[in-house]
Amino acid sequence: MSALGDPISEWAGGFATGGLVHLNGNSLGPPRVDLTDRLAAVVTDQWTPGQVRAWFRDGWLDLPRTVGDKLAPLLGAAEGQVVIAGDTTSTTLFNALVAACRLRERPVLLIEAEAFPTDLYIAASVARLLGRELVVESRDGFDTYLGEHGDRVGVALAAPVDFRTGRRRDIGSTTALCHAVGALAVWDLCHAAGVLPTNLDTNDVDLAIGCGYKYLGGGPGAPAFLYVAARWQSEVDFPLAGWHGHADPFAMTPDFVPAAGIDRGRNGTPPLLSLVALDHALEPLVAVGIDELHRRTKELGEAFLAGLRPDIEVVSPRDPDQRGGHLALRLPDADAVEHGLAERNVLVDARPPDLIRVAFAPLYVTPEHVRTATEAIHSVLAPPN
Structure with a gap:
């Protein structure tokens, strides 16, 4: 079992993601699938x-x-x-x-x-x-x-x-x-x-x-x-x-x-x-506890960085102990990138003038989501010079 594998990935199935990759949990993430039952x-x-x-x-x-x-x-x-x-x-x-x-x-x-x-x-x-x-x-x-x-x-x-x-x-x-x-x-x-x-x-x-x-x-x-x-x-x-x-x-x-x-x-x-x-x-x-949540968040961020093209500027600290739950990328026309990713079912958010924030909520973001996200980012951006 890899450090990024189960059992914590099993929690992701309990969230109503609608088939989307939610990398904007620092703004709003998906509900748990049985929330409507609880409210009802x-x-x-x-x-x-x-x-x-x-x-x-x-x-x-x-x-x-x-x-x-x-x-x-x-x-x-x-x-x-x-x-x-x-x-x-x-x-x-x-x-x-x-x-x-x-x-x-x-x-x-x-x-x-x-x-x-x-x-x-x-x-x-x-x-x-x-x-x-x-x-x-x-x-x-x-x-x-x-x-x-x-x-x-x-x-x-x-x-x-x-x-x-x-x-x-x-x-x-x-x-x-x-x-x-x-x-x-x-x-x-x-x-x-x-x-x-x-x-x-x-x-x-x-x-x-x-x-x-x-x-x-x-x-x-x-x-x-x-x-x-x-x-x-x-x-x-x-x-x-x-x-x-x-x-x-x-x-x-x-x-x-x-x-x-x-x-x-x-x-x-x-x-x-x-x-x-x-x-x-x-x-x-x-149930999972803050230490395990934090560990998972750091590992997902590290996996994202490992799969990211080296020509993409990362504004956040590279040291995972020096950052929170998200990474910020500096990209021209960040709003257009955000929309392009949304068309590929990957949700991030842009912050003016030129930042894309990618957040790693530990319970519903999986290693597969991270790979999907980096591939989507590369497909949205123009090829490197």
């Missing part, structure tokens, strides 16, 4: 007979915590520190950033220039709202600024994987650098959760957020998750004080009293069906 059971066996009583009878109200605790091992977090807040990634990031800034009354909110655009937009909005100075630095400048002006930084927002190139930033050393100067570290795990060990507890992370629809496979618009280290949970003050984050939601009191622990990060009524879909998607990921 909730509608038929819980919602229909229970109606509003199902919130209590079938555990619906507890799902944000239940699913959060199921996700926690993939993030390297102990129970009681992750909740599916029921919001979009943008809303959850806003909530986390404001809360972090309230814990550190310092003038600067620091972020990398290469951050995902939403992170830049939200950070700028938070800075305006709280009267903070937003400092946007290059990747290397981020560390330099912390070293030279760290006493001014209240919160630093970073991501362990560059969404364009896949290049990694080390969570442990960056968080330690933040803490050495008295700043808090907030992490965006959207392009890491499900393929990369993040070890949030071991790395002493303060707060983190991430989406449910990329490598976690929760489906389009799946709700985001929120991590708050246990040491901050009695102090953290979220700006979005929804009734489900109240200590006694059904008391309907006029004043907000935050719930104990991670539940104070909840807001409005949970998006039940989306939570069920995310819960369902997490089952095989948790």
Whole structure:
């Protein structure tokens, strides 16, 4: 049996791929084949007979915590520190950033220039709202600024994987650098959760957020998750004080009293069906475990590189330990390449101006898919000179 063979390839048959090669799981991957059965059971066996009583009878109200605790091992977090807040990634990031800034009354909110655009937009909005100075630095400048002006930084927002190139930033050393100067570290795990060990507890992370629809496979618009280290949970003050984050939601009191622990990060009524879909998607990921998922992702990436024509420029680090779950190729007219691959049943995505991202979600991408993808890329591109 080869390193890229079974048994992990057997998981691929459990996904409804529609005969396509899904190399864009860093945006949206396929559902598991029995997802419709799970959702139908909730509608038929819980919602229909229970109606509003199902919130209590079938555990619906507890799902944000239940699913959060199921996700926690993939993030390297102990129970009681992750909740599916029921919001979009943008809303959850806003909530986390404001809360972090309230814990550190310092003038600067620091972020990398290469951050995902939403992170830049939200950070700028938070800075305006709280009267903070937003400092946007290059990747290397981020560390330099912390070293030279760290006493001014209240919160630093970073991501362990560059969404364009896949290049990694080390969570442990960056968080330690933040803490050495008295700043808090907030992490965006959207392009890491499900393929990369993040070890949030071991790395002493303060707060983190991430989406449910990329490598976690929760489906389009799946709700985001929120991590708050246990040491901050009695102090953290979220700006979005929804009734489900109240200590006694059904008391309907006029004043907000935050719930104990991670539940104070909840807001409005949970998006039940989306939570069920995310819960369902997490089952095989948790069963395999993050270390095996990461190993498989690296091996698939290495196999892809081995089969790629040497004249194609690879922007991502060649060292698999220095990148996340995807590789970025620099190709002229990347949009046309993306469409050409789609016509050959290979799904990737383009990022302007000239990058193609190829992602290796470990449970439904197989060595055969990798070979198909490299052959398709070569057929789309003009022959080398």
